[in-house]
Amino acid sequence: MSPQLKKIASNEKLPSEVDVVVIGGGIIGAAATYFMSKQGYKVALIEKGLVGCEQSSRNWGWCRQQNRDERELPTSGLSMRLWDEMSRDIGFDLGFRRCGLRYATDDPKQLAQWDSWRDLAKQYGVNTVMLNAKEANEMIPAKGRTWIGGVHSIDDGKGEPAIAAPMIAEGARALGATIHQNCAARGLDIKNGKVEGVITEKGTIKTSKVLCAAGAWASAFCRHHGISFPQASVRQTAFRTKPITNIGEAIYTSNVALTRRLDGSYTVAISGTALLEFTPQGIRYAKPFMPMFMQRLKAVQVNIGSSFFKGPEAFNSWTNDGISPFEKIRILDPAPVKSNLRKTMETVKALFPALAEMEMAESWGSYVDCTPDAIPVISPIDQIDGFFLAAGTSAHGFGLGPGLANVAADMVLGNTPAIDASSYHLSRLLDGSKIRVGAI
Secondary structure (H helix, E strand, O other), rough: OOOOOOOOOOOOOOOOOOOOEEOOOOOOHHHHHHHHEEEEEOOEEOOOOOOOOOOOOOOOOOOOOOOOOOHHHHHHHHHHHHHHHHHHHHOOOOOOOOOOOEEEEEOOOHHHHHHHHHHHHHHHHOEEEEOOOOHHHOOOOOOOOOOOOOEEEEOOOOOOHHHHHHHHHHHHHOOOEEOOOOOOOOEEEEEOOOEEEEOOOOOOEEEOEEEEOOOHHHHHHHHHOOOOOOOOEEEEEEEEOOOOOOOEEEEEEEEEEEEEOOOEEEEEEEOOOEEEEEEOHHHHHHHHHHHHHHHOHHEEEEEOHHHHHHOOOOOOOOOOOOOOOHOOOOOOOOOOOOOHHHHHHHHHHHHHHHHOOOOOOEEEEEEEEEOOOOOEEEOOOOOOOOOEEOOOOOOOOOHHHHHHHHHHHHHOOOOOOOOHHHOOEEEEEEEEOOOOOOOO
């Protein structure tokens, strides 16, 4: 867990009954709680560990429309508007800044992909500019590399992962929501196919509506109730530097990505790489994931580790009156891959001489929950009346979080979402349709 994570207090008393229970205190769970509370509903947010403690505080913090798959573009535009509104209305600094994102590459294929995406961008009003070689090298000067071009996504920006979800949750509490940390949801109380409550380790909360926004744990929770949700978690590594010279707010190159934090440090990661661990859940859903892994095989390493035996993708079985896997692992905190840390540090120092004295302040691993097509699932669960799912954000969850949460909140409350959310329905992954892998 990042020592920078903003820790918030829990409400002491578990409510006996609420309108909605949200399971999972990441960016989507916190924001959905906020949006529903804002409409006057009584909402309880329950989190097995701490709000924002897993992937929502371990990502790059990018909030972008650039290079999105078309199915995500309406949500990305909505999210950018909501980031602005929440930053204004909640009363806490979420770290959101429309600083623009800068991309540079020396790969002709990648540059051609960015260029072809502009036609799509125009349809959705995305303010993006292609950079020629001279402009790219001026914006992102690098030693020993000559960029052939790049992109400047002018209106995109960044948030602060360590504080965003906790502060959004506090915004929801100010509107009447209650927050319950170190309180795992063991299962649903279901009668005649309808939700009647959530059974937690601290007692049962009566409710007729439940939103599962449990990140990497969502598939295991769904499976406990006989619901199939194809999900795979890929392990990523990143680190934060000590405060250092500012070379740009948000930079992407073919090798590394850097995001400047409010305290003058950088979050740094290797671009486009991940580790896929061999697990029972991975075996169960290997077939639907094959198209994505084949398409991105060069960027994905595969091995077997401790996650085969414990964690969200292990073989898990429990009863609602017994200890669940969610209580056994309060915070999913995988170790960073040391070889990746060394490689990333060496690459950054070689590329950017201004960062030659860069020192690592902390490093971490994380599990990014993915779907077979790399598009989120925001959907009612047809088999259980009153149960909804918001997960599988495929490394896009932080920036898209407010928009996805807003759509999920409207679904739960029976409102018409602000955008067409049909592309996010769970059925697309289960009805035999051809998997169309989305953009990274």
